[in-house]
Amino acid sequence: MINTIIFDLGAVLIDWNPDYMYKTIFDDEQEMRDFLNNITTSDWNEEQDAGRTLQEGTDLLVSQHPEHEANIRAFYGRWVEMLGDAFQGTVEIFKELKASGKYKIYALTNWSAETFPLAQERFDFLNWFDGIVVSGAEKMRKPTPAFYHILLDRYDVKAEESLFIDDNYRNILAAEKLGINSIYFTSPEQLKEELEKRKIL
Template sequence: MTTDIRHIVFDIGKVLIHYDPHLPFSRLIPDETERNWFFANVCTHDWNIEQDRGRTWAEAEALLIEQHPAREEQIRAFRKYWHEMVPHAYDDSVAIMEGLIAEGRDVTMLTNFASDTFREAQARFPFLNRPRGVTVSGDVGLIKPDVAIYETHTKSFGLDPAATIFIDDAPVNVEGAKAYGWNAVLFSGPEKLRSDLAAYGLKV
């Protein structure tokens, strides 16, 4: 499976940096059953993804506090302790990305990320500033796997879809990229990524 790949697009969370909202909440809500209930019913994935789409944290918090007033402190803790949810980078993945950049490859990033927390991540993880650029969902008001965000990224960076490969940890986002016309691979670890890239003629 070799093809003329000229553009490599990386997702960020769970590909280049670790993300786990349970990390601070294991301290804030020690009981696992209660904590799982909190994430299933209060600070849910669907609630959080709207911040990735551009909703402000103030609006997001107010919405939940109105519904769950007794949980106000825990609701506000989600943003307050966000930095604890992203404790470290995946060094081997970063090395692959930096290796591609060092070879002169065209590397960009496409991420579902709130605007403010992404800037915080950039300050903490300097390698996020090394690719040619990034499309942040919170900046453009679109989220993966909406086809419009792949189109926006393509147009912003002048990509040829057929010559683009996308790396993401979520199957739905990989399928969304393929539906738009990109090549795409599911990230499950650095060694598998090296193998997948090699299959497209990219050896790092």
């Protein structure tokens, strides 16, 4: 019996995309793609999600690519411009689950401890969770098994009684290896259908 729902945040409840900000810097789409794919890479950003400070991450990248200094510094200097809106369809599902009173609801997110407060200021629904585990604050991130265990242990959650929702298949596989029921998120509509199928909604 599922009694706990665990949400990922980025690309599930919150739209975050570096393109939003960098489109104001680059006139050429291909130049922007090259910069994001080869300089401010996902792997680099994930180190900040895992606890490296924004200053350290930025300085390291500037030392490696001094010719791109201004654009590298914009990544965190103008980070708030990368935040889009909430995915309203998923927020409505969250609201319905919360209103049912049947579930404890948590968030397990790969997010820098320094930028997460900016999201908290913007999105009221982040106050609805029974608890949020932020990778940057814990100095580890998904898909590390120990990161999932922080949430399970801290809130006394049994893996087999929980359901994890994430848009990253790598993170889903890691959760399933720990015995956590999971849904690979592709859209609010697909999530609603899956939850109805499992009689959770």
